[in-house]
Amino acid sequence: MNRKATMLAAGVAAILATAVLALAAGQQAAYAANVNIDIVSGASTKTNDAFSPNPGQAHVGDTVVWTNKDGAIHTVESGANGTPDGKFGVKPDKSPELIPPGKTLEFKPTEAGDFKYFCSLHPAMVGELKVS
Ligand SMILES: [Cu+2]
Helix, strand or coil: CCHHHHHHHHHHHHHHHHHHHHHHHHHHHHHCCEEEEEECCCHHHCCCCCEECCCEEECCCCEEEEEECCCCCECCEEEECCEECCCCCECCCCCECCECCCCEEEECCCCCEEEEEECCCCCCCEEEEEEC
């Protein structure tokens, strides 16, 4: 093969490799879903009805998105009040992520299980995320 033909072959191989990677990524995206959970209006005065749906249902690899539809700041911290487990809803320093009105918090579960969570500002607000 001359130099031009070699470069052409390398170019075609690179395009094919990119196409295969894109296909694989597309298939992964087809299985992973967004799971939406609302922090409902008036959540501050609610308990296990502060989050909807509750319990939430997700699969490993999904993106769980909590949206604050209330007018007050809330948090979605994994574990229970007094015994947080730091699996989601916390910053690297383990302090809770604040979710202002209209904002979201995301969590991508990497393992199955039942994850309890609460709002650290209004600890009566409790929820559960079931991951299969
Ligand atoms: Cu709250």
